[in-house]
Amino acid sequence: MTAADVVKQEDRLVGLAVEVVETSSLGDRSYLATDGEVAVVVDPQRDVDRMIAAAGRLGVRIALVLETHVHNDYVSGGLELARLTGAEYGLAAADEVPFDRRPLVDGDLVEISPRMQVRAVATPGHTYHHLSYALEGTDGPVGVFTGGSLLFGTTGRTDLLGEQHSEDLARHQHASAQKLASALPDGAQIWPTHGFGSFCSATQASGDSATLGEQKQRNPVFTLAEGDFVEQTLAGLDAYPAYYAHMGVQNTTGPEPLDLREPARAEPEELRRRLEHGEWVVDLRSRKAYVVSHLAGTVGLGLDGPMATWLGWMIEWGAPITLLGESREQVAEAQRELARIGIDKFAAAAVGAPEDLAADPGQLRSTPAAEFADLASALSGGARGLPAPEVVLDVRTHNEFTARHVTGAVHIPLYELKDRLGEVPPGAVWVHCGSGYRATAAASLLEADGRTVVLVDDEFGAAAEVGVPMNDDH
Incomplete structure (x- = not known):
C-alpha cells in the first residue's frame, strides 16, 4: 500500500459513511465520518493532505477533528488539519497543551450536524486520559472510534507511560472495554486507530473489521476475567520503538507544519x-x-x-x-x-x-542471499558455494525468539544490533528474521563492521519444514 492509499468507504450506515485512511507502514488507521455535507476526522496522521483530498473527493467540509489520545507512535496532524480547515479541534480536557482546543470529558456530546454527533467516552488503559468516540446518527449510536483502547482481537498496550503504570492501566483497559460493551449495542461498528501491525497493540491484532458483539465473543478483554486479562497482557508486552519517547512530547507541545521539500542533492x-x-x-x-x-x-x-x-x-x-x-x-x-x-x-x-x-x-x-532450505543444508555440511554458518544470528524481537528459534542461534534484536556488534561471535554469520526485511538491515550493519554475512531472505515459518533444527517453547 502506498503512502497516499485511501481504503474505500468501508461502512455505510443509516445516513452516514466512514472513510478509512490507512497508514500501513505504521499499522494505523485514521477516519473521516460524514453525513454527506460535513465531516469529523479522528486521529489524523501528520500528512493531512490525504484527509483534505478525501474530504474534497466526497464534497464535504471538515467541521471537527478529534484525538483519542496523545499518540506515542506518530506525530499527529490534528492541530494542523484544524488550522487549515477551520475545524474545531477536540481532545481530552485532562491533557495539558499550549494550543487552543475543545477540552472533552466523559459523556460530552458534540453535535456536528442535525444528523451526526459524537459522544466522548472515557476509556483509560492505553493512556490515562484516553477517550473513545461513539458516532451517533438520527437512530442512535452506530459505531465507536476506539483509538488505542479496544482493538480487533486485542487491546492497546499499557506500558507506554512507563512500566510502573502497566498493571494499573491494564486493569483500566479491562474496565473500559466493559464500559463500551454496556453503553453500545452489539451491532455497533468498531473503528480502532491501532492494531494493524502497530507496536501500540498489546498482542497481535486479528481481523480487519468487527462489531462490538463479535469482539465480545473472541477478544480476551471480554472472554477473560480481569486478573487473567491483566496477567496475559503484561506477559505479552515486548519492546517498542525508541522513537516513541519523542512522539508524545511533539504532540503535546504542538507539531510543526509538515515540510516535504526535497532534501539537498548529494553527489x-x-x-x-x-x-x-x-x-x-x-x-x-x-x-x-x-x-x-x-x-x-x-x-x-x-x-x-x-x-x-x-x-x-x-x-x-x-x-x-x-x-x-x-x-x-x-x-x-x-x-x-x-x-x-x-x-x-x-x-x-x-x-x-x-x-x-x-x-x-x-x-x-553485493550480499549473498539464501533460504532456510540452504541453511538446513549448510548446517549439515552441504552449503552450495556459500560460507559455512559459523554463527546463526536471529534479529527478531524477544517474544518471537522465546516462542521459537533455530537451535544454537545467537539472539540480538535488530534495534539493539548497532550497539552490540561486538557480541556477535567470530566467523561467517547467517542472519535471519521473520521474513528477510529486518535481516537485510542487519546484514548491512554487519557488512559495514567487516563481517562475512549471508542473508536468509525467507519466511521463518518455513524453517522447520525444510529441516532447520528448532527449539520450540510453545
Whole structure:
C-alpha cells in the first residue's frame, strides 16, 4: 500500500459513511465520518493532505477533528488539519497543551450536524486520559472510534507511560472495554486507530473489521476475567520503538507544519564522505535489489517494508540521515513516511543506481542471499558455494525468539544490533528474521563492521519444514 492509499468507504450506515485512511507502514488507521455535507476526522496522521483530498473527493467540509489520545507512535496532524480547515479541534480536557482546543470529558456530546454527533467516552488503559468516540446518527449510536483502547482481537498496550503504570492501566483497559460493551449495542461498528501491525497493540491484532458483539465473543478483554486479562497482557508486552519517547512530547507541545521539500542533492563524492564518517545513508530500494548491488556502508531499509519504524528505532535521535532512492518518487515517499514519526530534516538525498552513485567502483558490494532450505543444508555440511554458518544470528524481537528459534542461534534484536556488534561471535554469520526485511538491515550493519554475512531472505515459518533444527517453547 502506498503512502497516499485511501481504503474505500468501508461502512455505510443509516445516513452516514466512514472513510478509512490507512497508514500501513505504521499499522494505523485514521477516519473521516460524514453525513454527506460535513465531516469529523479522528486521529489524523501528520500528512493531512490525504484527509483534505478525501474530504474534497466526497464534497464535504471538515467541521471537527478529534484525538483519542496523545499518540506515542506518530506525530499527529490534528492541530494542523484544524488550522487549515477551520475545524474545531477536540481532545481530552485532562491533557495539558499550549494550543487552543475543545477540552472533552466523559459523556460530552458534540453535535456536528442535525444528523451526526459524537459522544466522548472515557476509556483509560492505553493512556490515562484516553477517550473513545461513539458516532451517533438520527437512530442512535452506530459505531465507536476506539483509538488505542479496544482493538480487533486485542487491546492497546499499557506500558507506554512507563512500566510502573502497566498493571494499573491494564486493569483500566479491562474496565473500559466493559464500559463500551454496556453503553453500545452489539451491532455497533468498531473503528480502532491501532492494531494493524502497530507496536501500540498489546498482542497481535486479528481481523480487519468487527462489531462490538463479535469482539465480545473472541477478544480476551471480554472472554477473560480481569486478573487473567491483566496477567496475559503484561506477559505479552515486548519492546517498542525508541522513537516513541519523542512522539508524545511533539504532540503535546504542538507539531510543526509538515515540510516535504526535497532534501539537498548529494553527489557521489559527498556520499562517500558521509559514508566514511559513519553517517546513516539509507538505501530505499527493495531488499532484492539491495543484495545484488549497493554502496558499502549503506543500510538496507527498503520501502517494501516498515522502513520508518526500524530506522526510527535504530538511529540516535537527530543524527544526520541521507536517503538513496532509485527515483525522486522513492525519496519523496520516504520523506513522508519518516515525517510521520518526526524525522523531517535530512542531510541530503541522491537518486540513481549504486553504480551511478559510487565515487569509486570499489565502493560497490553485493550480499549473498539464501533460504532456510540452504541453511538446513549448510548446517549439515552441504552449503552450495556459500560460507559455512559459523554463527546463526536471529534479529527478531524477544517474544518471537522465546516462542521459537533455530537451535544454537545467537539472539540480538535488530534495534539493539548497532550497539552490540561486538557480541556477535567470530566467523561467517547467517542472519535471519521473520521474513528477510529486518535481516537485510542487519546484514548491512554487519557488512559495514567487516563481517562475512549471508542473508536468509525467507519466511521463518518455513524453517522447520525444510529441516532447520528448532527449539520450540510453545
